[in-house]
Amino acid sequence: MAFIKQESEDIKIVEVFSVKQEDTEEQTDLMALKEENEELKEIDEKNQHERHDFIAIEKSIRTVTNSVQKTESNSDLTCHQCGKSFTLKGNLNEHMKIHTGDKPFTCQQCGKSFVKKGSLKAHMNIHTGVKPFKCQKCGKSFVRKGNLKDHMNIHAEEKPFTCDRCGFGFKYQESLNNHKRRIHSGEDTFICRQCGESFTCKVKLYSHITLHTTEKKYICSLCGDAFLQAGNLNSHMRIHTGEKPFKKRVNKT
Template identity: 55%
Template sequence: MEFIKEESEDMKIEETFRVKHEEDTEEQTDLVALKEERQELTRIEEKDQYERHDFMNVEISIQSKTTSSQKEVQKTESNSYFTCHQCRKSFNQKYNLKNHMKVHTGEKPFICQQCGKSFSLKQNLKRHIKSHSGEKPFTCNPCGKTFTNKAQFDSHMRSHSGEKPFTCKLCGKSFTRKGSLKSHMVIHTGEKPFPCDQCGKCFRHKSTLVTHMKTHSGESTCNCKLCGKSFSNKSTLNAHLRNHTGERPFTCTLCGKSFSRKGSLKIHMVVHTGEKPFSCDQCGKSFRHKATLDSHIKTHTGESPYSCRLCEKSFSNKSTLNAHMRNHTGEKPFTCTMCGKSFSKKSNLNAHIITHTGEKPFMCAQCGKCFTREITLTYHMRIHSQEYNCHQCGQRFSDKRRLNWHEKTHSRSSTCHECGKCF
């Protein structure tokens, strides 16, 4: 009876062991160890001991093989990637892929009970709840600014230290925030995973899509109190208000020039770096900004969707059309604050302002000579390249006009007998 009782207890342990094995393979190893220990402590007779020992050896052998096999599967899964079938984005964990899929499905199961706002991730809901409670436990000692979570606090601290730990592996550009790096990466990949359901237009970032959707709904929640103009988001309104106040908080650390918008500062910085990361696949020409590349590509396709209603002239982009329309209206909205002179184009105003400041931001990389305008630098660079060659004598010139004058010397038939000059 005692043997039957012990065998029954062993069977219970085996059953428990089997269930636990399915739930957690790490606990399974502990149960095997406990079972072996129990066998040694409950020896009663030598014969029974050997029978139970043989039985356990078979059981442990099977379970050890199962554990080893599961570990190999886990190892294989950890080294593999889980890929989204909609946008081909890959993740090293299945959990991250499930969270990512909510971007496409629009699923937001986590709802704030106070305001009804929903979120795709639980941690985002927790972060949002603090906006109701007003809890901001993280305080910046240098400036006194407070934050609701440590991630925002750490990101802010890097604005003081200048640390940029997130680096793009493709171009080497560094960022203070991981989110900024992710936003930058779509420049290289060209990925636009957020489509508009109404017009089909695609966007790189969800926030841009949300802003775009308001153009369909007509929603303009942010109004300028000074001029009554409406905007779809607060950041655009804040940028607009600087037009009234004259505030320019974004300053170039290289030349000291200030701007009202951060995007304008970024555009300006390429003047110093000379970076042109956007290349045309058809002709190889490079550009500083993607918008300029997009406009250039239309010169190959011949696409000119923007037409002037007054003269029917067509343009590849809306900004060029707007500039053209000012030729008809005589409007000159860009005024120099130093002398009051007005211009129809902002680029002309910028070129004019340099006459007051004496700034020469365009420098030749070969000889170091500086120029007030980029077009002047482009002409100057031809002196070094001498890209226009005479096919008859091989002489090189910096521009086509000089080459044309020179080529006429080969075709001239009238020669002065005294000096040899041709006419």
């Protein structure tokens, strides 16, 4: 009986050892797999960085190439005499006529020549009497657009619409109408608070108020009257001297 027990214990020990050995092998396999995955991950990340660097380099090369091509293109369409650049070759060819003195477009009526066809067409209006450029303010027409532009400067400061009450001028009739409604709503509506004198518009009232606020430093030494301006005092002095500088002319027949 003792022999059988010993055998049973040996079998148990062998089984336990076998199980532990299997666990160790499985752990070893897992460690190896983990290391392999980490290596693959590192390789993948390295490939991504290399791919990103390649794309960046390729983009940089493309940008430089486009810049060089654009520079070469602009250089091809640049006047070598004055440096002016053009987007179309035809415009450059047209421009070069200025330097060469070539004027291929000639007026058949007066013989004057031009560099551009458009210049000849505008010139022909002189002979035909056509004046396509019309002033919208006064209706006057002109042969050239530049002449109309110069003419418009006349109207820039022109104020043809004048207020019959205060003399203010306006560029447009509507502006004059608004002025009358806003300023001249009634007769003598603007009253001086110091003396009670009334006026038909603010401008006249403001001009009058200066008489009260401004010092009258020009005083007549004979009667004591004071004036704002020296010219007014000089005119006043003629009352005392009897001087009459403005004599009426008598026509001799």
